[in-house]
Amino acid sequence: MTTLKSRLQDDLTAAIKARDELRSSTLRLTLSAIGYEETAGKVARELSDDEVLKVITREAKKRREAADAFEKGGRPESAERERAEGELLADYLPKQLSDEELQAIVAEAVTEAKAGGAEGPKAMGAVMKIVNPKVAGRAEGGRVAAAVKQLLAG
Template identity: 85%
Template structure:
């Protein structure tokens, strides 16, 4: 069992013993998603820590999107629950980049692409190709795309 997956299991056990319903239900759903990923495909396999982290990132994104949808639908109580579940999952994610750090990384990539001769909105794909590996899971794709767009167009 990978270290991240075993940490999730240990934290689930602790949450159950502490009768923490929010944390235990969130971790159960996350471990269920990990188990689904492990059995998806033709052969079952054990996920690496990076793959488990990707599942957690995906689950956290689902919570954010659901919270936004509940807010738009006028269901504040459900939105609050989704945000709380997202905060539980955030403990397992790498530290997110600040706006300043993200802007600096994007600015370097934009300068690199412009030096190669690409400019304007058409260069967005080239810039994203450079930025995404540097950023990894430390910033959501939408945030990265918005930063790239603002520096290319603005």
């Protein structure tokens, strides 16, 4: 079993013993999503830590989007719960890059892409290809794309 998945299960056991309903339900749902991912496809397999991290990232993003939807729908208590679950999942994710760190990585990638002959807005794909492995899990795709567009336009 991967170390991240076993950490989630250990934390779930501790949350159940402590009668922490928010933490236990959030971890149950996340472990369920991981289990689903492991059995999806033709052959059941165990996910690596990187794959487990992607599932946790996806689950955290769902929570943020749900919180926004609840907020717009006039259900602040549900939005608050979703935000709390998202913050709980954030503890399992790598520290997010600051805007300055992201800008530096993107600027370096733009320079590298331009050296390879990519120019203007059409260079977006080439730059993203360079940036994505460097920021994997530490910055949301939308943030990265916005930073790349901004630097390519300017």
